[in-house]
């Protein structure tokens with residue numbers, strides 16, 4: 001019989017939202033039974049000690065002069081990285097820095113302190129990351145399957161989608177009908193309310209949060225929480241340039257987008273201009 | 282006297298507990314939090330709406346309370362009224378956050394300090410509770426659906442039906458943890474061989490929030506912060522240390538009062554109040570969900586752009602206070618006081634805080650158990 005893979009889950013500067021997101025994974029019990037979880041900051045586990053492990057999971061950002069388990073955080077991470085075969089960075093904090101500091105692999109746009117270990121790192125950004133993504137990364141390593149990664153080491157099976165894909169407001173996006181206000185079923189949040197869905201790498205609107213919903217579906221703009229730029233300023237307002245969104249959907253030129261938007265706007269969609277549900281015939 | 286310094290983990294962060302003891306008996310205790318994450322600074326000069334995204338990240342387990350406190354503080358500052366519908370939806374999501382918190386705390390944090398338990402039980406509830414929050418708010422953890430002026434969602438009756446059915450199902454299931462009569466196998470098993478008199482404290486209680494069915498018994502005006510030996514500040518009410526949280530806000534419940542009369546503010550009473558509160562919240566939510574008028578507006582656009590305000594909510598661990606100063610839609614100043622600061626202040630031997638008092642004169646083998654019964658949130662403290 002094979003011995004189980006040893007996993008250490010360590011926390012940097014964090015809010016523990018990544019852990020709590022993972023707790024919502026429907027098969028969490030089965031997954032944790034497949035591994036030997038040597039240390040976790042919240043789940044019952046043994047006292048922390050340095051040791052070799054197959055998978056190191058890092059949640060939270062890094063920061064100078066920050067103590068963790070009575071060690072300097074950066075020294076702690078550095079030692080653990082050297083003792084582990086594979087590393088999964090979970091959360092935007094640990095990949096890029098997020099709100100609390102620097103990331104392990106990147107420091108926002110730039111290379112991070114541990115960039116030289118890129119080859120053994122898998123990035124699972126998100127604030128928090130979807131529980132399925134975390135489980136997927138662990139399972140892929142356990143099953144020795146090949147992960148196709150993009151240039152920021154994010155698995156393409158998750159991050160080649162945009163969070164715009166699957167949104168129930170897609171029809172409004174097609175016809176360039178903006179939401180008139182927050183708190184309404186109708187309209188797309190791309191033009192006024194700051195939605196970053198069309199240029200944010202994430203499969204959340206495809207697989208859905210908690211299996212039922214997503215922020216844009218609930219009328220909240222996508223904040224681009226999986227990206228190195230998170231959190232931008234003015235998260236509830238679309239930055240515009242000459243009257244159109246300054247950031248346009250991934251993969252199209254500004255000109256192409258402008259042309260398309262102009263045509264869509266001129267060809268009114270009568271059905272979508274109205275309230276979805278009312279007493280009219 | 283022997284001093285024993287111990288790092289406490291598994292409390293959403295870390296703290297150091299310094300125990301001064303004679304033989305095995307704790308004479309005095311000091312609590313230190315040493316981390317700082319700088320959220321309040323991070324907010325400065327940002328548009329006030331950004332706080333609805335940043336502040337939930339104070340804490341992964343009670344971030345929703347921070348969101349609601351944020352929305353309320355800004356609404357207070359800018360003189361904003363919201364609709365009844367928006368109010369009820371916020372009550373539901375906040376109530377549900379408290380519920381998932383308590384269940385996780387009981388099985389994941391508290392139980393393992395004394396006895397082995399199948400802690401996956403917690404997730405069977407919490408993931409379903411998170412799902413109900415997500416129907417309303419988009420996701421859990423970390424949504425931003427409550428914004429000054431109301432909520433971003435626009436539910437249909439189908440959603441309401443789904444929420445109601447799930448609430449009922451979870452309420453039923455929870456009867457196996459502790460039923461409405463207060464019987465709980467898991468709680469009795471936890472105290473099997475342990476005195477229910479353990480960990481009595483200062484017997485002074487404060488409730489500042491008036492969300493859900495809670496009734497405030499104080500005024501935020503008398504809350505003061507003062508420097509302490511630790512990185513976090515002490516928090517006092519009328520110059521006294523007080524206890525906040527489920528015990529404080531449920532003392533008017535008949536059943537909890539009976540237990541309180543027998544065991545005073547021991548950890549048994551504290552734990553009972555906490556897990557029993559879940560039943561009371563479920564009942565309350567099942568009542569108010571029928572009061573939603575789906576045709577009301579979800580959101581009303583704010584008109585003002587400057588002002589100062591305070592937002593208070595009863596969060597899972599007790600009274601949470603947010604204060605904001607807004608100038609021309611930008612945040613000039615932001616301050617957060619969290620419940621753990623009240624309960625875990627550093628007083629003196631003669632004037633101890635709630636957590637210190639409950640540790641004093643007890644055997645050190647119960648230190649972790651007593652300490653964690655306050656449901657400490659180190660990460661909230663180090664915002």
Ligand code: SF4
Nearest residue numbers: 015017091092093127
């Ligand atoms: S990535 Fe987001 S959810 Fe995860 S620790 Fe950082 S702030 Fe919290």
Ligand code: SF4
Nearest residue numbers: 167188189190195197
């Ligand atoms: S609201 Fe956002 S995610 Fe949804 S369709 Fe519009 S741009 Fe895309």
